[in-house]
Amino acid sequence: MDHFKVENLSISFGGLKAVNNISFSVEKNSIFSIIGPNGSGKTTIFNMISGIYKPDSGRIICDGENIVGSSPDHVARKGVARTFQNIELFSNATVMDNLLLGRHIHMKTGVFAGAFMWGRGSAAAKEEIANREIVENIIDFLDLQSVRNHYVASLPYGKRKLVELGRALALEPKILLLDEPSAGMNTEEKGDLNIWIKDIQADYQVTILLIEHDMNMIMGISDRIFAMNQGEKIVEGVAAEVQCHPEVIKAYLGEDLSC
Amino acid sequence: MDMKRDYYEDIQLFQSGVVLFWTVVLLLVLFTLPLVVPNYYVYLFNIIMVHIILAVGLNILVGSTGQISLGHAGFFAIGAYGTVLMMTLFQLPFILAILIAAFIAAFFGFILGLPALRLEGPYLAIVSLGFGLTIMHVIGGVDAFGGRMGIKVPPLDLGIKQLGISWILTTDFHKYYLILIMTIIMVVGARNILKTRVGRSFVAIRDSDIAAEVIGVNLTIYKTLAFAVSAFYAGIAGGLFGFVLGFFDPFTFNMILSIIFLVMVVVGGLGTILGGIMGATLITYLQYDLLKNIAEVPYFGALMVAVSKQWFTLVGLENFSSMAIGLIMIGIIIFEPLGMFGLWIRMKKYWMTWPF
Numbered sequence: 001m002d003h004f005k006v007e008n009l010s011i012s013f014g015g016l017k018a019v020n021n022i023s024f025s026v027e028k029n030s031i032f033s034i035i036g037p038n039g040s041g042k043t044t045i046f047n048m049i050s051g052i053y054k055p056d057s058g059r060i061i062c063d064g065e066n067i068v069g070s071s072p073d074h075v076a077r078k079g080v081a082r083t084f085q086n087i088e089l090f091s092n093a094t095v096m097d098n099l100l101l102g103r104h105i106h107m108k109t110g111v112f113a114g115a116f117m118w119g120r121g122s123a124a125a126k127e128e129i130a131n132r133e134i135v136e137n138i139i140d141f142l143d144l145q146s147v148r149n150h151y152v153a154s155l156p157y158g159k160r161k162l163v164e165l166g167r168a169l170a171l172e173p174k175i176l177l178l179d180e181p182s183a184g185m186n187t188e189e190k191g192d193l194n195i196w197i198k199d200i201q202a203d204y205q206v207t208i209l210l211i212e213h214d215m216n217m218i219m220g221i222s223d224r225i226f227a228m229n230q231g232e233k234i235v236e237g238v239a240a241e242v243q244c245h246p247e248v249i250k251a252y253l254g255e256d257l258s259c
Numbered sequence: 260m261d262m263k264r265d266y267y268e269d270i271q272l273f274q275s276g277v278v279l280f281w282t283v284v285l286l287l288v289l290f291t292l293p294l295v296v297p298n299y300y301v302y303l304f305n306i307i308m309v310h311i312i313l314a315v316g317l318n319i320l321v322g323s324t325g326q327i328s329l330g331h332a333g334f335f336a337i338g339a340y341g342t343v344l345m346m347t348l349f350q351l352p353f354i355l356a357i358l359i360a361a362f363i364a365a366f367f368g369f370i371l372g373l374p375a376l377r378l379e380g381p382y383l384a385i386v387s388l389g390f391g392l393t394i395m396h397v398i399g400g401v402d403a404f405g406g407r408m409g410i411k412v413p414p415l416d417l418g419i420k421q422l423g424i425s426w427i428l429t430t431d432f433h434k435y436y437l438i439l440i441m442t443i444i445m446v447v448g449a450r451n452i453l454k455t456r457v458g459r460s461f462v463a464i465r466d467s468d469i470a471a472e473v474i475g476v477n478l479t480i481y482k483t484l485a486f487a488v489s490a491f492y493a494g495i496a497g498g499l500f501g502f503v504l505g506f507f508d509p510f511t512f513n514m515i516l517s518i519i520f521l522v523m524v525v526v527g528g529l530g531t532i533l534g535g536i537m538g539a540t541l542i543t544y545l546q547y548d549l550l551k552n553i554a555e556v557p558y559f560g561a562l563m564v565a566v567s568k569q570w571f572t573l574v575g576l577e578n579f580s581s582m583a584i585g586l587i588m589i590g591i592i593i594f595e596p597l598g599m600f601g602l603w604i605r606m607k608k609y610w611m612t613w614p615f
Contacts, residue, residue: 050473051472052469052472052473071472071477072469072472072473073472073473073475073476073477073478075473076472076473076474076475077475081473081474082473084469084470088467088469088470088473089466089467089470090462090463090465090466090467090470090471091466091467092462092465092466092530093459093462093463093466096269097459097462100459101459101460101463101471101474101476102474104456104459104460104463104474104475104476105474105475107456108456109455109456109457110456110457111452111457111484111488113455114451114452114454114455114456114457114458115448115449115451115452116448116451117270117451117454117455120267120271124451124455124456125267125270127456128266128267128269128270128454128455129265129266129267129270132266132269133266136266167474168474171474171475
């Protein structure tokens with residue numbers, strides 16, 4: 001059974017073929033990177049996977065099940081979590097609440113159970129406490145202790161990126177989609193992020209799909225790389241193959257870069 | 260700084276001994292107040308508490324979920340009429356009647372929530388406005404509901420007629436305690452909802468609906484749920500309001516009332532429990548009591564009476580509370596978008612760090 005596979009995925013907006021007949025397959029617990037120039041359709045692929053866009057044709061297979069046509073919340077319940085290029089956090093909630101929202105699909109408390117949270121013994125309180133413990137582990141893992149109870153709106157950009165990553169992790173995903181996680185970070189933060197992504201892969205047993213422009217990072221951590229341009233696949237392979245592919249160099253890296 | 264030892268302390272009702280102490284003091288005051296103030300004020304407190312229930316519920320929808328409703332007088336009316344009709348037509352005990360009425364209001368809330376899945380901002384405001392007006396006119400057109408002539412409420416009997424138990428609350432003084440207990444339950448309930456999973460999902464929808472969906476929050480369920488919860492609160496408030504008034508007609512629940520409810524939430528502070536409580540208290544006081552008191556203020560009162568007579572209505576100060584509310588609204592939006600809750604936080608911070 002395929003772990004995660006995209007087959008002949010296409011979508012067009014008006015006359016523009018944003019993604020044209022893309023297929024790839026990702027192995028369990030690996031890091032699969034998608035690279036390409038701006039506007040080549042990388043984020044569109046992520047949006048189709050997480051159910052925000054409905055592809056015109058093609059299939060997205062997650063654990064043997066076609067998730068095309070599912071609404072985003074159903075896709076989340078299948079174990080697909082993601083972060084956004086421009087950060088989509090709940091700015092007027094605390095870091096803790098943001099991460100707890102990541103636990104949404106693992107919690108059950110409804111309106112009535114919530115309203116009657118009278119005391120420590122109630123079902124709602126027990127669930128809260130258990131999930132706060134899990135979230136606390138993520139806070140420890142990402143070094144967010146100092147901003148635990150801060151409002152997201154008051155955090156610097158780099159920290160927000162981490163909170164968003166933490167929220168995705170809180171979902172306990174099988175597939176993690178990271179859309180430019182290092183954008184806007186300085187070299188030191190990028191270094192940390194590099195290590196974290198490696199750690200996430202190892203500790204959380206999760207398959208990571210990564211969109212990234214930082215070539216050092218991509219080449220360092222990816223198991224496989226998929227290069228695309230203008231909605232079309234250029235090449236797929238390990239770092240060395242992709243790096244030296246003439247079309248990748250032409251479209252993305254610049255002609256004078258030699259391997 | 261207080262040290263936290265376990266996660267329950269994050270969500271418990273009384274975050275510290277100080278809070279517990281002041282809550283107990285407040286409760287003592289609330290329970291003894293009707294013993295010492297004149298009866299008119301007990302009546303006013305009853306109305307304030309009813310409005311607190313409604314404003315707290317409306318704040319869940321407007322403040323926490325970020326949806327607008329200009330039709331809450333409609334839910335308020337459903338609660339009031341539903342409770343009275345359940346009691347007179349089906350001889351149900353009061354508690355059961357008000358709960359059923361509130362659930363009917365919640366169902367209508369769910370219905371109004373459906374267009375909210377597609378509409379936002381001003382468009383949703385218009386739909387909800389239409390809903391409130393429709394409810395008012397439909398009720399006015401049905402003779403079984405008392406039509407335009409209004410409806411007189413039965414005695415407020417907490418007992419069960421079928422079992423021969425009767426416990427009738429006749430005076431405002433007795434009703435005060437019933438309403439106070441209901442208010443406490445509803446406010447604590449709202450606070451708990453906002454502290455747990457459902458409330459967090461509401462906030463998620465307000466801040467970023469795309470991200471909310473991607474983490475698994477079903478927009479259809481939670482948006483309609485926010486409307487239903489809010490309408491449930493309005494229904495409970497309406498059920499109590501009917502018994503405070505003793506008599507009401509469809510035009511008690513007019514469009515202006517919906518707007519006043521929204522003003523309560525905005526003036527009090529969007530998205531906070533305390534905001535709803537403070538806004539409802541202030542606005543209700545202004546509406547029901549300021550008219551009487553302002554005329555007695557030396558010079559200023561006479562001036563206001565003269566101004567009102569000259570330019571507004573012949574009856575005198577009718578418009579003064581609307582003017583005052585309007586000015587407060589403008590002031591709040593310009594100077595303190597967080598409303599009275601924001602002022603409260605500033606005050607608290609000032610005294611916590613005083614004298615520095």
